[in-house]
Amino acid sequence: MYQWNKIKVIGNYDTVVVGGGTAGAAAGIRAAKEGNKVLIVEKSLALGGAAVNALVNPMMESFVEHGEIFHEIERRLKEKGVTTRDGIMEYVHSTAEAKALVLEEMFLEYGGGILYDAVLTDCQVKDQKIEKIFVTTEEGVYAIEAEQFVDATGDAVLSRMAGVAYTAGDENGNNQMTSLRFEMGGIDVEKYRAYCLSLNDEFSPLVKGYFFESAMVRNKNFKLEPVFRKGVELGYLKEEDLVYYQCFSIPDQPGCMTFNCPHISSMKKNTDVWARSRAVTDGHQMIFRLVSFLKACMPGFEHAYLIREASALGVRESYRIVGKYVLSEDDYIKRARFEDAVAKGDWYIDVHSATKGLVHMEKYQRGEYYEIPYRCLINEQVDNLLTIGRCISTTFLAQASIRIQPTVIDMGDAAGKACADAHTKQTALSKFEGKNLI
Numbered sequence: 001m002y003q004w005n006k007i008k009v010i011g012n013y014d015t016v017v018v019g020g021g022t023a024g025a026a027a028g029i030r031a032a033k034e035g036n037k038v039l040i041v042e043k044s045l046a047l048g049g050a051a052v053n054a055l056v057n058p059m060m061e062s063f064v065e066h067g068e069i070f071h072e073i074e075r076r077l078k079e080k081g082v083t084t085r086d087g088i089m090e091y092v093h094s095t096a097e098a099k100a101l102v103l104e105e106m107f108l109e110y111g112g113g114i115l116y117d118a119v120l121t122d123c124q125v126k127d128q129k130i131e132k133i134f135v136t137t138e139e140g141v142y143a144i145e146a147e148q149f150v151d152a153t154g155d156a157v158l159s160r161m162a163g164v165a166y167t168a169g170d171e172n173g174n175n176q177m178t179s180l181r182f183e184m185g186g187i188d189v190e191k192y193r194a195y196c197l198s199l200n201d202e203f204s205p206l207v208k209g210y211f212f213e214s215a216m217v218r219n220k221n222f223k224l225e226p227v228f229r230k231g232v233e234l235g236y237l238k239e240e241d242l243v244y245y246q247c248f249s250i251p252d253q254p255g256c257m258t259f260n261c262p263h264i265s266s267m268k269k270n271t272d273v274w275a276r277s278r279a280v281t282d283g284h285q286m287i288f289r290l291v292s293f294l295k296a297c298m299p300g301f302e303h304a305y306l307i308r309e310a311s312a313l314g315v316r317e318s319y320r321i322v323g324k325y326v327l328s329e330d331d332y333i334k335r336a337r338f339e340d341a342v343a344k345g346d347w348y349i350d351v352h353s354a355t356k357g358l359v360h361m362e363k364y365q366r367g368e369y370y371e372i373p374y375r376c377l378i379n380e381q382v383d384n385l386l387t388i389g390r391c392i393s394t395t396f397l398a399q400a401s402i403r404i405q406p407t408v409i410d411m412g413d414a415a416g417k418a419c420a421d422a423h424t425k426q427t428a429l430s431k432f433e434g435k436n437l438i
């Protein structure tokens, strides 16, 4: 039994970032680059979060002006020989390991500290300020103090613990669908591509070069659906396996593809820990069925094999804080601009719904964008906290646009700058005006 007030303090920082995912890593890197003493606390063994542990690849296309950290990540990937955004594809693509390595190198080079394998367990709040957080490690529970905290856990874990207002899901409390992703090797990608093209599969438009992308969504007239139906007839697949199927080649790994599926459509509430655990066991079965089906029925997969399954669930949406501003679909439609902008978004409203299928709002023309204000990162309850990443203050629909990796990197980048500027001015993050961050 722990007595929280007697727990040993193992560090004191200007900024502690909890969660070293896409947003958290960017925030930590930028704050450290600007001179803050920064620690990232991460429960897994890599920076990159969903992009690494949930195998989410590639970063979606975003044609806005990006911040310096996004460009530095891309440049460093290229310096490592990673084929990314090379004219054949517009995606910033890499293996999970390359992305994690680049983020880690950047953060350490700028003087940041990382505590891996440490789970945020509780926090101590006094006078609207988080004084310390408690983390569970293999050695036991420790406390860490900081002037500022950044919640980049994806699930708003620190914000909720500290008493920040929050919500989750759509108007009925249903969340976006979660996936358990996987990767396969030994695929004859050219044969698979030729087969898809022979069906006039218009969802496979990337016909140049080595890169190939393919998909099938049930009851939407995808040309691949009859093959999947045959898989059900033959007993390889169940009806639920047909909800959503998508895969991309992995540059620099010939014969390998990454799968943005299966959708765990049985799970409606991503905020229920038992449902999350059940989603993992369901996902394992679904991946086994999909792999068996592809090997037996899909041209090009005759000698294919499973390389790995994700070590984290791919949660698209769960909790969102209710901050000083709630970004909405109206802001998306208006292409809203704000004086305290932290990032520009141009991805469409991309909802994978278990109850309503895919909900996509009108896409922007290239060059159009909306802005996300700093006020979506701060709240009324805690003064020294920023919340970043997919759990910022938005409506359910707006979250479906801001959640892509390029946007959360830019958001993290600006949040890191805000931490450094607020530290220099000795201003609380909640009082900081949030101007000139991009």
Ligand SMILES: Cc1cc2nc3c(=O)[nH]c(=O)nc-3n(C[C@H](O)[C@H](O)[C@H](O)COP(=O)(O)OP(=O)(O)OC[C@H]3O[C@@H](n4cnc5c(N)ncnc54)[C@H](O)[C@@H]3O)c2cc1C
Binding pocket: 018, 019, 020, 021, 022, 023, 024, 041, 042, 043, 044, 048, 049, 050, 051, 054, 056, 057, 058, 059, 060, 118, 119, 120, 121, 152, 153, 154, 155, 157, 178, 179, 181, 260, 313, 314, 315, 316, 388, 389, 390, 391, 403, 404, 405, 406, 408
């Ligand atoms: C299935 C799926 C497919 C997607 N497809 C694409 C795509 O193709 N392209 C694209 O650009 N975007 C895609 N996205 C969206 C995008 O990947 C995510 O929205 C984005 O990566 C979220 O970043 P984040 O930093 O907010 O959270 P995360 O990357 O999830 O980071 C959160 C971090 O916090 C850590 N953490 C959580 N709780 C604790 C705790 N208690 N203690 C310590 N650490 C903790 C986690 O381990 C993790 O590292 C997809 C998302 C999903 C789920």
